[in-house]
Amino acid sequence: MTTETATDVFEEHRPVLQGVAYRMLGRLADAEDVVQEAWLRWSGADRSGVREPRGYLVRVTTRLAIDRLRQIKSRGETYVGPWLPEPYVTDFGDAVPDTAERAVLADSVSYAVLVVLESLSPLERAVFVLREAFGYPYAEIAAMLERGEAAVRQLAGRARKHVDERRPRYDVDPVQRRDLTERFLAAAADGDLEGLLALLAPEVRLVGDSGGKSRAPLRVLESSDKVGRFLLGAARKGIPDSSFRFLELNGGPALLVLSGGRPDSVLQLDVADGRVQTVYIVRNPDKLGSLVGLA
Template sequence: MSDQATGAATETFVAHRNLLFTVAYEMLGSAADAEDVLQETWLRWVEVDLEQVRDQRAYLVRITTRQSLNRLRAMSRRKEAYVGPWLPEPLLTAPDVTEDALLAESVSMALMLVLETLSPTERAVFVLREVFDVDYDEIAAAVGKSPAAVRQIAHRARKHVDARRPRQTVSARQTREALESFRRVLETGDPQGLLDVLAPDVVLMSDGGGIKQAAPRPIAGADKVARFMIGGLGKNKSPITLAPTVVNGSPALVVHLDGEIDGIMAVRVEDGRIIGLYYVRNPEKLSRVASETRLTLR
């Protein structure tokens, strides 16, 4: 490829990089793997004859989808050997993500966990169609299926996700209020106050990846979750601080232990109380919470 052609390819790739990262991240739930996919996409993109490409953005999304599918299938084997619950890698996101309802929901911990229950092809089809509004013909080219088959897969995936996605749409303000109450009671160690902010059927998932201590399986029920949280914090002799942040488009808490980032707490809120609590402590998943990651649907 000539220097001029390489320059044109680079310019186009850079222009769509945030979009391509968002596509890969939503399919994989891992920023590190999404970055690897972008590298693989770039290596294939610079070999393309751009004069033969009618829609360069669509072509880049197609390459990214194919590389994401390959990696998603490999990741499924890694997850089978993962120690304890697996949670998506949290991303520190800009405030404007919170204001984009579709983008914020699509990268939320709650929905990303629902997407984990889909097959790789179902996940790719759902993400491309429901989040990025890609037409069926283009999705078919990306996943190697016929348009008719893609329509069936999309219908099946949508039905599956709709049955499991959060029942309520909650504003960022409501989530912040619930988190602030949660933070206060954790800092004071008030068991009754914690029960008041947790929904009776709350579920806690904690991800230590076998590196940091975490619950080996999800904990269900307000009493059990409260005991786990207060008991766990009480064991630490070093100073603990909980600070508000924005992760995956939603308000969250960053936990500092002795001045160092120890984890991220994200939540799902219904009727003003926390019904889902996601605590990521695996240090290998905390590299993207110190600086903002730019996400976009366009």
């Protein structure tokens, strides 16, 4: 296999590898580092005996992601305020034509799921991602992780139970989510507290991720009254030279807020029963760099 052919094969599978690494880590920079390391190992390996390049590359990427996740956890870094995954553009285009498959992939990168995955062990997270998001058989996952199949099934069951117990179940209709996002934005911009409260579920939550580097609540806000008043206060203060753009992030419609043409924040809503259940706001500038080119 020539170097050029090795490059072509790797680039063909790069989107899958990026998807695995991001779901494992929730951080684009870490995911990109892992994929780059996978490329270095692929380009320097004896590939003559590799019959299934995709499986080989997913195995290497998964193991590297597990190592990176263990390093992150061992450092015991403290994060200022609530943590949310880095916004991830998820326009699958024609690469994923099946509606059911699209729904699975979209759900596996949603904020609701990725926040829960942060509390899993690295191995549990790897098994969950490979099984639930990419549909790998238990036997293949066991081979990738060099574990017995029975142990992998046990890890998968534990991870699935953990996610099911902690992940809220929300509608995923993108049309309804976008409609509610537009009405939500209009009510906040108009200072319409009554209209805004009508869109919020009584127990709505607002999770703001600033990393302590910009203005956002340092605790999760709960209840329609607290969330509504915070949003109206933020709208009154405004963002200098602001503009807005809708795009698909983490499997659903999201609002990119720009200040002077540069990303200032990302807002996304989880919706159920026609009302907003969770408001996610990412304002940590370190997590918005990948969106600069989309502004």
